[in-house]
Amino acid sequence: MNLSVIGTGYVGLVSGVCLAEKGHQVVCVDIDPGKVDTINQGIPPIHEIGLDELLKKHAGKKLVATTDLRQAVLASEISLIAVGTPFDGERIDLKYIRKAAEQIGQILREKSTWHTVVVKSTVVPGTTDEVVLNALELASGKKAGVDFGVGMNPEFLKEGEAIADFMNPDRIVLGGVCERSREALSECMRFSCMWRKSARIAGRLK
Ligand SMILES: NC(=O)c1ccc[n+]([C@@H]2O[C@H](COP(=O)([O-])OP(=O)(O)OC[C@H]3O[C@@H](n4cnc5c(N)ncnc54)[C@H](O)[C@@H]3O)[C@@H](O)[C@H]2O)c1
Structure with missing residues (x-):
């Protein structure tokens, strides 16, 4: 599949290289041009066991990084949002995820083929529906579950x-607003279930 990963921090970059390793074509998007350059040179901006080797193998081939969100969304079937959600001890700050959803929504306005937007960032229950889905619908002028998917x-x-x-996950939790969203996300993540037979797909949100 053609995937875009929005936010190339810890979670976004690890997800991006692992999905590339499993055969997907991945575009990693970040607002930080320095990070984008480093990733495209095959140099990990963070330390993580195995990341160096996988990034060297896939950078410029199955994985490219860019600051161009529009091109990344238009050229992919699924966008995984992995931006930061800073926690101050009391509340999660949703400003980055709200902004990313608004930006993706504006691009979906001009996209005619099905696109599924997936929240990978850590958020409290209800955030995907109340913040991300609403921002996507408002910015795109389209309806989630009808014109585009959310997972x-x-x-x-x-x-x-x-x-x-x-x-090697011991479980994968996924959910979606409609069957088409769930199928797209299952296809994206299915390799993990084959990778380790004990893994299971669980936790449909709807
Ligand atoms: N770090 C962990 O161990 C870990 C584990 C599980 C879950 N999580 C969750 O995953 C999410 C991401 O965490 P992280 O540690 O990778 O965050 P991070 O802060 O390291 O990285 C976030 C990246 O998103 C980029 N970004 C912000 N807004 C953007 C936008 N509009 N478009 C493109 N890029 C944008 C930033 O420049 C940054 O590079 C958070 O919700 C976190 O709670 C983190």
């Missing part, structure tokens, strides 16, 4: 073992 696939990576955790 949820929370990440459970541990720093230091993130690549191994992604490649």
Whole structure:
């Protein structure tokens, strides 16, 4: 599949290289041009066991980084949002995820083929429906579940073992607003279930 990953921090970059390793074509998007350049040179901006090797293998081939969100969304079937959601001890700050959803929504306005937007960032229950889906609908002028898909696939990576955790999950949690969203997300993540037979797809949100 053609995938775009929005936000190339810890979760976005690890997800991007692992999805490339499993055969997907991945575009990683970030607002930080320095990070984008480093990734395109095959140099990981963070330390993680196995990341160096996988990034060297896929950079410029199955994985490219860019600051051009519009091109990345137009050229992909699924966008995985992996921007930061800083927690101050009391509340999660949703400004980055809200902004990313608004920007993707504006691009969906001009996209005629089906696109599924997936939340990978850590958020509290209800955020995907109340914040992300609403922002996408408002910015696109389209209806989720009818004109485009929305899904949820929370990440459970541990720093230091993130690549191994992604490649060998003991479970995958996903959900979607409609069958088409769930199918697109299952296809994107299915490799993990084959990778380890004990893995299971669970937790449909709807
Ligand atoms: N770090 C972990 O171990 C871990 C584990 C599980 C889940 N999570 C969750 O995953 C999410 C991402 O965490 P992280 O540690 O990777 O974050 P991070 O802050 O390291 O990276 C986020 C990236 O998103 C980019 N960004 C922000 N707005 C953008 C936009 N509009 N378009 C493109 N790029 C944009 C930033 O420049 C940054 O590079 C958070 O919700 C976090 O809670 C983190």
